Amino acid sequence: MNAVAVNPRKREVSLINHPAPDISAPTEVKFRTLEVGICGTDREICRFDYGNPPIGSDHLVLGHEGLGLVTEVGSDVHQIKPGDLVVPMVRRPCQHEHCLPCRSGRSDFCTTGDFVERGIKECHGFMTEYVVDHEQYLCVVPPDLRDVAVLMEPLTVAEKALIQIWQIQKRLHWECPVVEGKAPGHCRQAVVLGAGPIGILGAMALKVAGFQTTVYSRSKPPNLKSELVESFGARYISSETTQPEVLAQMLGNIDVVYEGVGGAKVAFDVLKVLGLNGIFVFTGIPGFPLPHIMIDGELIMRNMVLKNQVALGTVNAGRDAFEASIHDLGIFMQRWPEAVRSLITGRHKLGNAKELLLGKATGIKNVLEVG
Template sequence: MRGDAMKAIGVRPALKEVVMLDHQKPATVEPTQVKVRTLDVGICGTDREICTFVYGGSPAEGSDYLILGHESLGEVIETGAKVSTLKVGDLVVPSVRRPCPDPRCRPCAAGRQDFCQTSDFTERGIKGQHGFMTEFWVEDQKYLTLVPPTLRDYAVLAEPLTIAEKGITQLWELQKRLPWANTTPGKRPGEGLNAVVLGAGPIGILGAMKCVLEGFNTFVYSRSKKPNEKATIIEAIGAEYISNLEVSPAELAKHIGSIDFVYEALGVAQVSFDVIDVMGMNAAFCFTGIPEPEGKITIPGNQLMRNLVLKNQLIYGTVNADGPAFAQAIADLSEIQTRWPEALQKIITARFTPDDYNELLVGKPGGIKNVIAFGQEP
């Protein structure tokens, strides 16, 4: 490898190849930029989906490949002259989405590219910009969140937790329509309410942790029967795990009483709409799952519409997250580490070397959250 080159893991979409590349080491160009040495990169369904070459995964601008990786933790090794918020040695997590170039896009102009109107945004490691599955990367300070050293082993989970952070911030914004809700001083906003999390993958487990932190009585409704590793984590945080192979949605609703909030983390439309059908009065349903676009399901449309109206229900979707959601994710990971250290530890199945990329991206590695650790010899 040349002296100015480093290892990177990426895809060449035109050739449908998942490869280990030599990529030029990045340098800070702008005075507000920071150079970061990668420590951990999480692998998620999005990375694996890009490697199927069916949807998404456009190369970085000016390149015929895309470096993967959007769930990252790194250490600052260099700061530009105008970097005021970070110093060498700090741990940081980067956000993923960058604004579109259209000056008329009000969300992007307001720094809320997670709500971009044009769809011309880029996403590091996903769409049009190289990601973090490489030894070094450079980013503007405004897209970085400081991580306390105590979270060194877990901050790679910040990005998948931000999905719940944004989803639940949106929930409380939307439920301002219920002016008597969550207003008692000293009470957490979910206290006395029931939340159902659909799915027990990393998005569901982290979503369930957030629901418990918010004070909800939390139930996780997923597939595999107990006993299993995911159910063990769910029970360790004081939530209840229920398999839909054993309990129907109607039985679930009867068991819980009123379902006030549903955080969907399945990517399965049929199960989701079956649960919408049994939600309670004034309930809200947050979709995060991204199923393949093909395929049709059968739903009781008239019944669902009646319920939405007669029960004042709402359904919303959420994607990506803003800077404050990252800051909240870091704060919540610290609380999770204090309250449920063993459950948190179990979410990260294993750390692998970069050379294991093929099995992790296109094989059947199993586990909950697999992480590639950079800068460590096997």
């Protein structure tokens, strides 16, 4: 089978011949990979910043944003059948008895760091023709989402954030008044930092949750991303032309910031203008080398205390976020089908993966068509 893999020891990224997997346990499912999304994580693995092959292997098959078509199921698989579309979850639990999150099915909160991640850490990924995985790590996707289901995994970042945002919001029991036709966030302002796939999918999820949503990102409008953002009813403001303080004056109390930039400077500049009782969600992962930057620590701490603010980071996702992602992607497609489709700016053959992974990042979301 063809597969795209990295060999960290030789510092090589290449198309390799990889053995086809077979079902070896009754709870396993075999699927043919249809598409795999490429993201910054794959590019970082190809720069050898991180990414580890499975124990005993010198290479790691890449790819964690998968979509597959089930071809075969084990005798103890009950919810999935051949012909189903599936999106695999990424992380698998550590083996430590004392890791309560992993023992409770929430390896996304693993406390030991000994989890494995498909296509990232010690477990082969989905940039290959066939994959076998246990039923419990696969999510069935409705066939009408086939075109865009490869966006499901990156959307889980926003869904896990939103689940936590609602949990934190429960401390404010005077929620938005119930208005027919409006979702629960309708009296709240959300700011999304960054207009990459993480930011745009986050903005869509916040819109569906009812938030008045503004995307605050670098490039001056009009551009591909600003037009896409405005096409689904969010506002786009450039950080090149509008300072965070002015942004806050324009919007009023900023209730939620969903950061999808990956750089601390703009994130902390916006944290300074987070509103009363506000929640700031960090999702960006600054890349190596990590420069030192100046932040207004005293002011930020003062604000966080006097304004009852919460800041949290979020990584990976559990089944609840995958289920929410399937649900919300369906709503996105009902409301803004063109905007969702236009997030996928390129579909490429597996043989072109190396150029995409090593070359300059282009477009919004590039996808490999595998089979």
